Amino acid sequence: MKIIYFVSLFFLLTSYSKAQKVAAVKLKDLKGKTYNTAELGFEGPVVISFWATWCSPCKKELNTIHELYEDWQAETGVKLVAVSIDDEKTKSQVPTYVNGKAWDYLVLLDPNGDFKRAMGVNNVPHTFLLDKDGNIVYTHNNYAPGDEEKLYQEIKKLSGK
Amino acid sequence: MKYLCILLGFIISVSAHSQGKLTGNIESTFQYLNEDTLIGANQPAQKGLINSYMNVFYTQGKFKAGMRVESYLPRIQGYPNRFDGTGLGMRYVGYSDEFVDVTLGSFYEQFGTGLSFRAYEDRALGYDNLMDGARLIVRPKKGIVLKGVYGYQRLSFQQGKIIHGDGIVRGVDGEVNLNETFSKLENFPLSTVIGVSFVSKYQADNDADLILPENVGAYGGRIKLGYKNFNFDAEYIQKEQDPSNDNGKIYNFGHAAIFNLGYNQKGLGVLLSGKSVDNMSFRSDRTKDLQDVFINYLPALNKTHTYNLVATLYPYATQPLGEVAYQAEVLYTLKKGTFLGGKYGTSLNANFSTTYRPKQFLDNINLLDSSRVVYESRPFVMSDSLYWRDINVNLTKKINKKLSLIFSYFNININNDVAKISNDASGIIRAHIGVIEGSYKINKKHAIRTELQGLIVEPKNGQPNDKGDWATILVEYTVSPHWSFGFMDQYNYGNPKEELRVHYPIVTFGYVKDATRFMIYYGRQRAGLFCVGGVCRFVPASNGLTLSFTQSF
Numbered sequence: 053m054k055i056i057y058f059v060s061l062f063f064l065l066t067s068y069s070k071a072q073k074v075a076a077v078k079l080k081d082l083k084g085k086t087y088n089t090a091e092l093g094f095e096g097p098v099v100i101s102f103w104a105t106w107c108s109p110c111k112k113e114l115n116t117i118h119e120l121y122e123d124w125q126a127e128t129g130v131k132l133v134a135v136s137i138d139d140e141k142t143k144s145q146v147p148t149y150v151n152g153k154a155w156d157y158l159v160l161l162d163p164n165g166d167f168k169r170a171m172g173v174n175n176v177p178h179t180f181l182l183d184k185d186g187n188i189v190y191t192h193n194n195y196a197p198g199d200e201e202k203l204y205q206e207i208k209k210l211s212g213k
Numbered sequence: 214m215k216y217l218c219i220l221l222g223f224i225i226s227v228s229a230h231s232q233g234k235l236t237g238n239i240e241s242t243f244q245y246l247n248e249d250t251l252i253g254a255n256q257p258a259q260k261g262l263i264n265s266y267m268n269v270f271y272t273q274g275k276f277k278a279g280m281r282v283e284s285y286l287p288r289i290q291g292y293p294n295r296f297d298g299t300g301l302g303m304r305y306v307g308y309s310d311e312f313v314d315v316t317l318g319s320f321y322e323q324f325g326t327g328l329s330f331r332a333y334e335d336r337a338l339g340y341d342n343l344m345d346g347a348r349l350i351v352r353p354k355k356g357i358v359l360k361g362v363y364g365y366q367r368l369s370f371q372q373g374k375i376i377h378g379d380g381i382v383r384g385v386d387g388e389v390n391l392n393e394t395f396s397k398l399e400n401f402p403l404s405t406v407i408g409v410s411f412v413s414k415y416q417a418d419n420d421a422d423l424i425l426p427e428n429v430g431a432y433g434g435r436i437k438l439g440y441k442n443f444n445f446d447a448e449y450i451q452k453e454q455d456p457s458n459d460n461g462k463i464y465n466f467g468h469a470a471i472f473n474l475g476y477n478q479k480g481l482g483v484l485l486s487g488k489s490v491d492n493m494s495f496r497s498d499r500t501k502d503l504q505d506v507f508i509n510y511l512p513a514l515n516k517t518h519t520y521n522l523v524a525t526l527y528p529y530a531t532q533p534l535g536e537v538a539y540q541a542e543v544l545y546t547l548k549k550g551t552f553l554g555g556k557y558g559t560s561l562n563a564n565f566s567t568t569y570r571p572k573q574f575l576d577n578i579n580l581l582d583s584s585r586v587v588y589e590s591r592p593f594v595m596s597d598s599l600y601w602r603d604i605n606v607n608l609t610k611k612i613n614k615k616l617s618l619i620f621s622y623f624n625i626n627i628n629n630d631v632a633k634i635s636n637d638a639s640g641i642i643r644a645h646i647g648v649i650e651g652s653y654k655i656n657k658k659h660a661i662r663t664e665l666q667g668l669i670v671e672p673k674n675g676q677p678n679d680k681g682d683w684a685t686i687l688v689e690y691t692v693s694p695h696w697s698f699g700f701m702d703q704y705n706y707g708n709p710k711e712e713l714r715v716h717y718p719i720v721t722f723g724y725v726k727d728a729t730r731f732m733i734y735y736g737r738q739r740a741g742l743f744c745v746g747g748v749c750r751f752v753p754a755s756n757g758l759t760l761s762f763t764q765s766f
Contacts, residue, residue: 072234072766075272083404083502106518106519123547139289139333140510140512141512142516144484144486144650147214147482148475148477148542150477151477152482152543153560154563165321166321169270170236171236172269172728172765173238173765178765183345190727192694196688198692
């Protein structure tokens with residue numbers, strides 16, 4: 053029995069070397085419109101950033117990118133999807149924060165952690181970069197000032213610039 | 214173990230010949246703890262403690278399967294004491310396409326805002342009330358979602374096996390997004406979503422004296438409206454007679470109601486929320502308490518704070534037996550280039566939340582009759598007994614490209630007789646907290662961040678209240694994208710007992726590479742939400758070494 057266990061672990065570890073696709077979960081935006089996370093319909097690269105209103109580093113990351121977002125979009129056509137994992141306690145504060153900070157991101161709500169679980173996210177902030185076909189090409193846990201530069205390098209690589 | 218191998222074997226055999234997709238994560242936390250009687254930290258007999266988890270989710274086309282292996286050898290501090298062993302803590306198989314989604318085994322689910330039903334996991338808290346059984350989701354038409362759930366809840370995890378709650382839980386939920394369902398309404402300026410839910414539990418009557426209802430239902434409806442810059446949502450749930458240990462076996466009906474009204478435009482967000490709860494503890498085992506086998510979720514109506522002293526010293530949780538609460542929140546960003554906004558804009562945020570005991574009416578009540586209905590309650594009618602009040606403001610200002618500052622003030626009142634958070638206080642604890650946070654970006658990769666926090670507790674009858682005054686200093690140095698170093702000291706300088714005027718120093722070190730993260734903590738820690746190097750999680754009181762490893766794939 054133990055052998056099966058180890059063989060399976062081996063398979064798990066090797067399988068993760070091939071390109072992963074983004075998980076398909078149905079989430080709602082702030083107006084209640086449903087999106088399938090695997091079919092967001094964007095043409096260029098997509099950044100998926102998991103955050104919460106109670107997570108200071110998450111907000112720091114998204115506010116930093118907010119300052120750069122116009123330039124990023126103009127140069128690479130990238131779109132950012134901010135997935136809030138706030139549950140019912142703080143979910144109502146998501147639109148207040150997003151608008152109060154004048155973010156231009158597509159904001160989706162994941163109040164029971166369905167997408168977070170499906171994407172294997174342990175803790176926020178956690179950022180994924182997808183190519184136009186939904187393959188995960190770069191992922192980063194955590195945020196420290198300067199991490200956005202590394203992310204942007206990866207975005208540029210993807211858009212061939 | 215046998216079960217595990219079969220499932221793993223099955224997953225491998227499928228994945229070996231296919232283009233299936235595997236995702237998941239690993240988390241492991243090890244602690245080596247010292248005895249520190251001064252702060253109430255114990256050294257466990259084993260000295261070393263370790264919690265580990267691995268989630269594996271597999272999807273191939275329309276087929277899905279997944280599981281979580283968990284291991285407590287033994288559990289880390291602060292975890293529920295019934296967690297031990299290694300084994301499968303969650304497992305499921307299922308099928309999903311655009312029309313149906315079927316899950317057999319374990320699943321997480323939420324109806325509406327969760328007032329009637331929510332099965333979820335919060336690993337940092339050791340909370341997991343997953344459902345074990347069957348779930349069916351049907352999407353008959355665009356914008357319509359119907360859900361049915363049936364199962365037993367996870368109560369604990371012993372000797373590597375899930376232990377279920379005593380009662381069975383079943384429920385149905387339906388939701389319609391009118392603008393998506395009816396094409397004529399697609400571009401209608403008013404967006405409308407309505408939903409209804411019904412949840413019921415069955416638990417055998419084993420009471421010698423009372424005739425207990427074996428089937429107890431909870432039902433209600435919800436609505437979400439959006440018009441131009443306004444949005445409104447509300448839910449009302451009623452619960453049938455549910456005598457339990459929580460409510461002293463009374464035969465009152467219960468209710469929970471919540472509403473949110475928001476106004477939003479670019480640069481301005483305003484929110485007003487209200488909540489009314491009475492006799493709403495809804496568990497699949499009427500004899501349980503604390504956080505065990507809750508079927509529903511009653512969110513506390515206040516802001517989740519992140520600064521150490523505010524977040525961990527005086528947090529407030531919902532009183533399921535009853536409360537009336539209100540919250541108001543404003544966030545405003547002053548435009549760039551204006552006098553007050555400065556070159557980079559300035560954000561102002563104010564938040565107010567308050568909670569009172571509901572008023573109980575006794576006019577039509579005869580306490581001598583056999584109904585065991587002991588009072589009448591009316592939604593949103595409150596008494597003058599304060600449970601909680603929080604007034605807080607903060608100002609975020611970017612001074613230049615390198616330096617930004619945040620100034621915050623919090624005024625917290627918490628009724629320690631009701632929402633017990635301290636053994637050293639009685640009545641209402643009144644605390645004032647001030648925080649200055651500064652971040653300085655040294656160059657493209659190096660940055661330093663500091664927090665200075667002070668907490669003052671108002672004296673009571675001329676005597677210091679609770680643990681008295683506190684101060685915290687935090688310094689964090691990060692090197693993007695891999696390294697972080699931190700130091701934090703909390704100092705209880707105002708403790709009425711001189712021998713307890715102690716420091717809680719802690720050093721941290723973190724290394725991150727893509728989706729892999731290592732963290733090392735050493736020092737004293739009070740219980741609470743702890744954020745370092747960019748990540749927040751709940752950590753219990755301890756003195757010693759903590760190593761944590763997380764990996765996503």
